[in-house]
Amino acid sequence: MGEKREIISGSKLCELIIDVLKLLDQRLVSHSLRVSYLLCGMLLTKGGYTNRQLADYALLGVLHDIGAFRVNPGEDILSVEMEKPLEHSVYGSLFLRRFSSLEERSKIILYSHLDYQTLQRMDFPEVNIANYLNAAGRFDLFRKALGEKYGVSKLYVYEGSKYSSETLALLDEAIKKYGIIEKFEKDSHKAELYRILGNVTLTEEEVEKYLELLLYTTGFRDDNNVIDTVTSVCISMEIAEQLGCLSPEETENLYYGTLFHDIGMVSVPASLLNQDRIPTNQEMALMVRHVEETERMLKDRVSPEVFSIAVSHHERLDGSGFPRRLSEKDLNLPQRILQVAEGVTELLSRRPNRRQRNKKEVTAFVTREIAQGRLDERCGGVFLEHYNAIMQKVNNRSEEVLSNFWMLQQQYKGLLGTLKKQS
Ligand SMILES: [Fe+2]
Ligand SMILES: [Fe+2]
Ligand SMILES: [Fe+2]
Structure with missing residues (x-):
């Protein structure tokens, strides 16, 4: 390498x-x-x-x-x-x-x-x-x-x-x-x-391919897992770039931390992900478990820096997040960036029973989260300031994922049809 x-x-x-x-x-x-x-x-x-x-x-x-x-x-x-x-x-x-x-x-x-x-x-x-x-x-x-x-x-x-x-x-x-x-x-x-x-x-090229394989494997239960991950990666990277104060190493850690942060999501039933109401306590416990699964899977496989970014994506600065209820003093800048990216991704997620939130709703959400001391002011502020440009990139990346799925499905139908005719 x-x-x-x-x-x-x-x-x-x-x-x-x-x-x-x-x-x-x-x-x-x-x-x-x-x-x-x-x-x-x-x-x-x-x-x-x-x-x-x-x-x-x-x-x-x-x-x-x-x-x-x-x-x-x-x-x-x-x-x-x-x-x-x-x-x-x-x-x-x-x-x-x-x-x-x-x-x-x-x-x-x-x-x-x-x-x-x-x-x-x-x-x-x-x-x-x-x-x-x-x-x-x-x-x-x-x-x-x-x-x-x-x-x-x-x-x-x-x-x-x-x-x-x-x-x-x-x-x-x-x-x-x-x-x-x-x-x-x-x-x-x-x-x-x-x-x-x-x-x-x-x-390096092969590692990229493997990472793509891993990413698309998380889509077996639900394609949206893949789209949500690339959305988060895109937002994290854009915020980091606009902030301009992360070292190349920190930026790389943030990239991988974001890429891996929801691999445990595969443990959550699609029905739970796709509902649009406040989860019950029992459902919440299942949601929390996806972070534990991510932790278990990443432990000793990635660097401690990447690990700590990935597993703190649901933590919030005021201590109201999960699973560890970490707060401001425990959370560094890359972790805070991913928290903004994660929060926004949640609203943008294209789940069947849930409407994708529009600009007004997303910006209102981030503004409120900052005001309530849950999301970092600088990271969230940069996101709000560059909303249009960031969303343009997010849309382009999501389109790429969707077209990958679409092409694969077309190839599958085509080849299957041909082989069935031959047999
Ligand atoms: Fe087999
Ligand atoms: Fe998550
Ligand atoms: Fe087989």
Whole structure:
């Protein structure tokens, strides 16, 4: 990463992405981690792969069912794989093509749901990996469903049709050689997998891609989470620029603190986010929990500065915020900037049951919050002063996100339609 200090490493970013997905579907993530580990075992058994290739394939394994979070939320992955494998594999491969550095490799996901016989007719250099992934995935799902007695030998009836002989031999050998089943039982495969994922140094550009992947992963429950995050980032950065007194390092901390501040939001049910009334105590407790989730996920993965900015976004200067009821003396300038950005984002959020607030309402809100000593006067003042210019930028960024979603959806419908016609 050259001269630039590392804010978060590639492996920590992967862990964060996995943590966000776990909030959506713990079982699906467990399956994906086991499949990734099986795939790595097969590749190590075969030999000849660099650390970089292994890390890329491991990530691909971890994310091989990522489309299911979007197109089959809450459904049982075994029935999805058996009855309608196409939808989630199409969505997943397109999603990773757009939002990760896996690029061409993301096609492996699409092809990993096809039989070996069909794959042989494909003009794609990595059909063997697709077949390894297919067998690893199938093995794991059946083993989970049928219990310990399920072994690779059961897959041999499909030798030459669904799986190549090489695939089955590698799977069998890898499981024995690395004691994979015992590792699954002891849950010790995860740490090893994280080591494989972390065995590479990502370029700055790749880190950007991973960050985008993380950002869009938070949209699986609700697209608005992504729009709200980019809105907050935009407002934070604009306020910082207009204030003009933050060091480059503080500005960078603010950027990442804002980018990560609501990743715990995935733990909050969309129905609660989308309602337009004062939350009950119980609902409020759920809301507070999203900050705790953010804290848990960021702890020891980002610098203390980024951490403290992210987790104090709901605190207020008069001590009325949450979860720690911090007050003026505890809150530094970057934290105060994010608090303004967060408060404004809340009003601008496009939730289905809630009207997006207009300029008069937003400025009245900020003015009142300043007067009541809740938001910082300087940060809020700069926001009010440059409202139009800031909002122009916010709108442009939101449009970009919306068009990303739209294009992905179009591609998905197009490719799915074509493939369905072919089959
Ligand atoms: Fe799948
Ligand atoms: Fe799978
Ligand atoms: Fe929040």
